[in-house]
Amino acid sequence: MPHQTDMPDGSQTNGQRLKRLRMRRRWDQRKLAEASGYSLSAVRKFEQGHRSLDRADVILAFSKALDCHPTEITGQPYTPPDSDRDGQAALASVGAVRRALLRHGRPARPTGQEAAGVDLNTLRERVAAANGHRQGASLTKLGDLLPALLRDLQVSVDVYAGDRRREAYDLLASGYECAMQYLYKLGRSSDATLATERVLWSAEQTEDPLRVLSARWYDAGEFLSIGEHDEAGAIIDGALSTLGAMRADSPEKVSLTGAFHLKASLNHARATDSEAAERHLKKAQKQAELLGHDRNDYELQFGPTNCAIWSVSLPVEMGRGREAVRRAELVTRALPDQYAPERRSHHYIDVGRAYYYNGQHDEAFEAFVKAERLAPQATRMHAGVRETTHTMLHATRRTTLFEFGMRLGVV
Template sequence: MPHYADTGGVAESNGQRLARLRARHRWTQQRLADEAGFSLASVRAYEQGRRSLDRSAIVLAFAKALDCHPTEITGAPYVPLNSDTDGQAAVASVAGVRRALLRHGRPARPEEYEVAAVDLADLHKRVDEANAFRQAAALAKSGAMLPQLLRDLQVACEVVEGAQRREAFSLLTSGYECAMQYLYKLGYTSDATLATERVVWSARETEDPLRALASQWYDAGEFLSIGEHDEAGAIIDGALTELGTVRESTPEAVSLRGAFHLKAALNSARSGSPAVAENHWERAKAAAEELGEDRNDYQLQFGPTNVAIWGVSLPVEMGRGRVAVNRAEKVRLPAKFSPERHSHHFIDVGRALFYNGQREQALGAFLRAERLAPQATRMHAGVRETVGTMIRTQKRGELVELGIRLGVV
């Protein structure tokens, strides 16, 4: 259940968790301000909940100063309310998925019936179904499939040979990617990191150079999420260099190159290099124009629409609400885009509107995101912190009702 401090019924904010971490170090607010590179007034505003501590770059700066994991500030993972039956169902499979991930690399020791049941065509169908549930924001259904699916994929990789082995590892990679996204959406970042390691390892076993490179996209994201920007940048630069040696500009290679430029843009945005971030975004836009369509190679959605979506996300990362709002007005999401992707976009739009002082419109965007993907929205650290800040300063009807569903009231 959420922890309530003396906040008039509002759950503990990121700023209050920050204050507790600071107290653990026996630092003054001035010391934290100096160590993290912020003003004393900013630290006070964050700790008192008057300013939303939702931007990753700022959370990471405080986490590095206090030598803690960012989730110690954001409070993830969050426990769904008892009344949230869908949320309870979504997290019910986390332990089973975790066990399957821990079994990776160990002898499968399959029973005879498991060996006899190996059917790559059927496994392909099940992997597609699990990913389809995830993209449709049906996290409970996706999670329920994953433990047995991952076990069956691990068995297949152990018992088949030759070209079938490479195919089995490609399916296992997709299964691990699905598990990674499922865990990440629910706020289980440590388990998602474990899944990412499995993605990287299994992708190498496919003997497909582009598949292995695609896994590096996720690996770079792990370092980015803990503020290790140099390491993330090295992985991204290495991938882009290798992609530059690909002789044929296949759609898969172009899509992958564009996706890495987007990741580079995010890394630059969070590390305080807005001009570099904008340059990488423009290069991604050029790749999307070369591609001429939206694709989903290696589970990495890339194309003109996705570049436009990131055009909103990046200024949000940098706290540039007006730029993000202006760009959001030009984004047109096709109906074929998944509810998961739609909801994430409206979360970014909501945060942009909040930064721009348009609180009523921000609430509308968050409610729209919640309708599309209830659990992913309720578990989103930025939504929870932003809505909590709005409630502390402006309690009213729908806003409080959303706060209750999020578990921040």
């Protein structure tokens, strides 16, 4: 059997990577336990693969103790196995999308043909198609569209002026959001962060206060993902204050307010403040009741369905398996079939993790397979799915679970 350090990084557990990072600092397990706040027994179980190291708050605690980025523990980005042709195809456009992001803010210097071909109606249709692939979890198709689309959007903001230029910036911000989600789902976190910065800048050029706030929703997520809860909270609180000061309760305002309360609930859940997390969830649910239906303002889905999905995510984030399973069984039955595959797949990932925390490994595996059917590449690239599957494989070599692990590239 190959030595741990000779194994492909994607086939290692988070615990094995944690051990490697600990040894790099010349720490023993006791020192890591003291620095992270976890027990020596817990550190040993994580490193040996007896306990799944998949919860964000735990990973963040170790990354802060070791002064490393969380992805150094999760191993992202992953490279799909050669057998996963769809996964390989999804990655094919990463380099071209990255180049388009790097060109942001530079003079587009369009050719005469490019300048003459700019048409906002056509661009609007192309952005809508990209968002359709994004919500449909079609990462390969999204990646195929993005490089040329981003180039044409960058040309459009150079060509137009006045209101039409502001509209072009709105479309550009949406294009960058698609790029951000494409890169994030493929585990390219640093490139996704770059895309988020482009979203913010472009949204500000629209001079639409709600459009700017919708971009800050993603900005808060960037800080949340690295455990900077105070910074994420400051962005969220600022947005909620701005929204609260607006007089008219338009559907867009209500929807954004609810979305920020959901983001606040996640921020508090990862900061292990369960009371604040539930408080913000209830506030989001009140906004959803005001709307009465699901909306997709600025491509931020919000409404009763989204609140129901997040009600499962929060106890999962806090490792409360029993509560998460209880909520999941109610939510899953009511989940509309027409709801975006991307969101439904993430729900089933949360359901799988909930079952795992509750000791129901067969049910966890079945939920992961449902998520994979809806969003193959995003599910196989999901850090929590990979780590939990690794840990379940440590306990059993069931054929179907082993085959799933092979599709993930963890065995």
